Amino acid sequence: MTSSKPSPGGARPMRADARRNRERILAAAEAVFAEKGPSASTEEVAARAGVAIGTVFKHFPTKQELLQAIMKDLLGRLDRDMAALAADDAPGEALFTFVTRMVEQAAQKRTVVGLLAETGIDLQVASSVQMLREGIATLLVRSQEAGTVREGVRLDEVIALLTGICQGALHAGWDRDLQRRTLAIVFDGLRASADRR
Amino acid sequence: MTSSKPSPGGARPMRADARRNRERILAAAEAVFAEKGPSASTEEVAARAGVAIGTVFKHFPTKQELLQAIMKDLLGRLDRDMAALAADDAPGEALFTFVTRMVEQAAQKRTVVGLLAETGIDLQVASSVQMLREGIATLLVRSQEAGTVREGVRLDEVIALLTGICQGALHAGWDRDLQRRTLAIVFDGLRASADRR
């Protein structure tokens, strides 16, 4: 059984066409699943990627694994975004900015939103989710130190709110304005009393 | 084409066994879809109801219509609950009580939660949703008059929060404690500044 992972430690490098197709499939899958949700068919992914269905299954032996690969990618990008935010932004606002951004992008990240909540994820993805959790924890602590979030607020509450709002925005297709107003209410709930607008 | 609706204006009444089976099917469907979500099979509903699958399809020609019938039932019950709350409860707390109760029951009402947000509902269900909206509007106005919810808060924001939190609670399976704590934050966001705990 030869591994077909991107660049595993002890194996020879993938052939050029294989690497190219792998990327195409990932990109296509991300687009298709973002548009139609995870119930979209693997055939559609193959079509959009311009490869035969067998090729998709050669790279990702089950649909699950394909979804998980996308998740890892997306979560990795999110994590990088978050790190950048933590570095650039005013420490008191970084958490709010991150949550706002995530909700805005919820539709594009259908799959992430789902999995952030769901159980039964594999270990690789689980560890990415763990990274995200830790990143959010950092942002939360900073906000609390900066005094923009009340002390009593806990990480699981923030994550609960984040996933809830994302799910809501996703399914109901809230417009920008409603997103903004709804988030304002939640942020008010998180803020320390002294800092209220 | 003979109508098989429960008690339509111009048609003769249903036979006793038909009426009985219709109720059984509705009850079974509600239970099954609550447990497994709307993707549960019609066969499972039939089995739980103790009838053949053909019977289910005689009463509800498509799965869609079965789901919609359940929705109408559930929404009707919710509406009655809400009316009772509006009558009994302290006017300032009724909205909070209703939201709390809905979140608690989210798992049992998987279907409602989904449809409250979803598009492409038929007219009958749409009008039930409309009733619910109006009920929530009433509770909101009362709370604002009682001073427990800030004046600027709008109906669509409340509904957005309600659906979001329900979805979150549903998918992530929050425990009672996390539900309570998360709702507390949201309620804080809704409360008038003067009323903050």
Add this chain to the structure above:
DNA sequence: AATGATTATGAGTGGAGACTCACTTTGTCA
């Protein structure tokens, strides 16, 4: 360019689930 391993191809398989219909059973009413 030849060779052999890797990768791509896409018709085919199996299973699940929505829905049908010819036939049987049951309720109702004279």
Add this chain to the structure above:
DNA sequence: TGACAAAGTGAGTCTCCACTCATAATCATT
């Protein structure tokens, strides 16, 4: 009670989709 329409039955059809595999095309290496 007999007769007929209403209702119930469940094996069978149809469609969709994840996944397979024998064969063909393509890359890398000499």
